[in-house]
Amino acid sequence: MYYSDEIIEEVRSRNDLIDVISSYVTLKKGGGGDYTACCPFHHEKTPSFHANRDKQLYNCFGCQTGGNVFTFVMEYENFTFPEAVQFLAERAGINLPKADLSESDRARDNYKLMLKEMNKTAANYFYYLMTTDRGKHAREYLEGRGLSKETIKNFAIGYADIYENDLYNYLKSKGFTDNQMKDSGLVDIYEGRGGKDKFWNRVMVPILDINGKVIGFGGRILGAAEGVPKYINTKETAVFDKSRNLFAMNIARRSKRRGIIICEGYMDVISMHQAGFDNAVASLGTAFTVGQANIIKRYSDEVYLAYDSDGAGVKATLKNIAMLRDVGLTTRIIDMKPYKDPDEFIKNLGAEAYQERIDNAVTGIEFEVATLATEYKLKDPEDKIKFTNDVAKRLSAIQDPVSRHSYIDAIAARYNLDRDSFKTTVSKYGALGISEKETFVAQSTLEQSILNKNKTQDENKPQKLLLTWMVNDNKVFEKLKDVVAVEDFIDENHREVARKLYDQYEQKGKVDPAAIIDVSDDLEKQHLMAEILQTELPFDMSEDERRQAINDVVKKVKQQHIEYELSRCATDANKLKSLIMEKAALSKLYISL
Numbered sequence: 001m002y003y004s005d006e007i008i009e010e011v012r013s014r015n016d017l018i019d020v021i022s023s024y025v026t027l028k029k030g031g032g033g034d035y036t037a038c039c040p041f042h043h044e045k046t047p048s049f050h051a052n053r054d055k056q057l058y059n060c061f062g063c064q065t066g067g068n069v070f071t072f073v074m075e076y077e078n079f080t081f082p083e084a085v086q087f088l089a090e091r092a093g094i095n096l097p098k099a100d101l102s103e104s105d106r107a108r109d110n111y112k113l114m115l116k117e118m119n120k121t122a123a124n125y126f127y128y129l130m131t132t133d134r135g136k137h138a139r140e141y142l143e144g145r146g147l148s149k150e151t152i153k154n155f156a157i158g159y160a161d162i163y164e165n166d167l168y169n170y171l172k173s174k175g176f177t178d179n180q181m182k183d184s185g186l187v188d189i190y191e192g193r194g195g196k197d198k199f200w201n202r203v204m205v206p207i208l209d210i211n212g213k214v215i216g217f218g219g220r221i222l223g224a225a226e227g228v229p230k231y232i233n234t235k236e237t238a239v240f241d242k243s244r245n246l247f248a249m250n251i252a253r254r255s256k257r258r259g260i261i262i263c264e265g266y267m268d269v270i271s272m273h274q275a276g277f278d279n280a281v282a283s284l285g286t287a288f289t290v291g292q293a294n295i296i297k298r299y300s301d302e303v304y305l306a307y308d309s310d311g312a313g314v315k316a317t318l319k320n321i322a323m324l325r326d327v328g329l330t331t332r333i334i335d336m337k338p339y340k341d342p343d344e345f346i347k348n349l350g351a352e353a354y355q356e357r358i359d360n361a362v363t364g365i366e367f368e369v370a371t372l373a374t375e376y377k378l379k380d381p382e383d384k385i386k387f388t389n390d391v392a393k394r395l396s397a398i399q400d401p402v403s404r405h406s407y408i409d410a411i412a413a414r415y416n417l418d419r420d421s422f423k424t425t426v427s428k429y430g431a432l433g434i435s436e437k438e439t440f441v442a443q444s445t446l447e448q449s450i451l452n453k454n455k456t457q458d459e460n461k462p463q464k465l466l467l468t469w470m471v472n473d474n475k476v477f478e479k480l481k482d483v484v485a486v487e488d489f490i491d492e493n494h495r496e497v498a499r500k501l502y503d504q505y506e507q508k509g510k511v512d513p514a515a516i517i518d519v520s521d522d523l524e525k526q527h528l529m530a531e532i533l534q535t536e537l538p539f540d541m542s543e544d545e546r547r548q549a550i551n552d553v554v555k556k557v558k559q560q561h562i563e564y565e566l567s568r569c570a571t572d573a574n575k576l577k578s579l580i581m582e583k584a585a586l587s588k589l590y591i592s593l
Helices: 005-013 017-022 069-077 081-092 103-131 133-144 149-154 166-173 178-184 266-274 290-299 311-326 342-359 364-373 381-395 401-414 419-432 445-472 474-480 492-508 513-517 523-533 543-566 573-588
Strands: 034-037 049-052 057-060 158-160 187-190 194-197 202-208 214-221 231-233 260-263 280-282 302-306 330-333
Touching: 005 069, 005 081, 005 513, 017 034, 017 049, 017 057, 017 069, 057 523, 069 081, 069 513, 069 523, 103 133, 103 158, 103 166, 103 178, 103 202, 103 214, 133 158, 133 202, 149 266, 166 178, 166 187, 166 194, 178 187, 178 194, 202 266, 260 266, 260 290, 266 280, 266 342, 290 311, 302 311, 311 330, 311 364, 330 364, 364 381, 364 401, 381 401, 381 419, 401 419, 445 474, 445 492, 445 523, 445 543, 474 492, 492 513, 492 523, 513 523, 543 573
Parallel strands: 260 280, 260 302, 302 330
Antiparallel strands: 034 049, 049 057, 158 202, 187 194, 202 214, 214 231
16 A cells, blocks of 8 residues: 655654654653653563654664654554554544555555465364364364363364365365465465365464464374374465564563563463463474564563473573574573473463463573583583583673673582682683683574674664764754765665655755655664664763764764775775775864864
8 A cells, every 4th residue: 555755744744753652651751852661562670762752763772673653553553554654644633545556566465465364264264163073173182282262262273174175175165266375375286186285184273473464374283194294384475484473472562471481382382371371472383583583572671481391492492592692682491390391381280380480480591501511520520620611701701790790609609619710710711702602602604693793783883873963963964964975874774864864954954864764664674764863872972072973973984985995996996096095084084063
């Protein structure tokens, strides 16, 4: 659905961000046009959510969500961008014109809607079969797993019949074509013999996206079948990306419980929700991914890992502790021994006992150290020395001194280490720059990509700061517009923001940061733009310090651009000479503000 830029701007300008957010959460007024609150998108005790009336932008420094008034209602209400426009237009009393779509956009959106409608149709059919005599043994299986009728209904758990073309014939009767069914991942199409259901003789669990729309299924086989996997999921489709969705996240994001609990499978999640733990989620038949970690980060800053207690579960836990730490999430590990998984634990000991395990969950570092301890004979002096050194290397990577000293005390007491000697060893490795990545945890390609991303973010900070100065004070923009060009911003996203701001200033003589993200329906992009435009500045600065800071940032941005260009023109002598002269002139650059 398409709305013109003029309509979008009118809707945005007539919905003050602070007024809209205040209808959902209590904001506390700060300095200038700034307001703060505990973030509505993740659990926190200390407010890190900031909204600014002048900029008409919000940003949470805890979970990195942010944007303008459209972004906020999209996040809070689970709206698409057109739905957010319609909602805010109605709120402001604006009559929207009938929206038009380009032919390609209409075809793409309609096809995705059709796939979701097919999934919904299939889910309803599976649920219907569960209630009939044909689904009796599926109901008995679920009852044997301890699931109530209410839970089965809440998760719309269904049954795929024993006939291999049952769903195919049903969807055919509803008007869906062979190609559409093939694209949905529900049916395989064979030339000359028609369709064969992907799922048959299975308990069927619908998988919903963050907005509550059915995008796929997980199926559990009933009975034993040689060579047939116990669990299968829908294949990747235009609406189902396993790496960017989490089972039950649409429910968990609204939970009032602390943190998000990550389980291995959806049956564990369903069992936990039935027991009252509605903050449980699971990945979808694949290893946990950075994309999934970032989804969780939008809604919580703390994660509890509830993986199986077997060897594979421990290995996955260690890997995911590192991944979650790298994206800024704290982790705790739930001990489920003597049981294998949450489902078994709750069946045998109950929800109250499980809550006690959550309350006593150890931190990720404690779990890593405890796992490492199993690899040594701690009664052997040589092994204990090796263990102490390995743990010291791990703790030396903790940047916060309070946290580091706290772990030194706790680990020294638990493993009977001399506290002062242990502290000295930790300090020694810290001074040598030996980090956890080089010793304690094997560094995967994925983890390295995260580190590279963090390094890139640090390199981009001068560009962020410069854009923030320019947005906060249009006088600075006026002084810099002939000194700093759009091309000086070497990061693609920062360059896009700069280009839009320059265009605004050229057309209107001022900048309106909230307007540059109006037309984007990509929440990740909106969060990034809001973060760029909401970078925190050191406010306690004298005028001289402020002037010097701006000059330093300008020089840094231009220097990064020159070095970037130098790396690309090794064979162009004239350009090399020009860039070298430009770099030499930077030392004399001074902007009078």
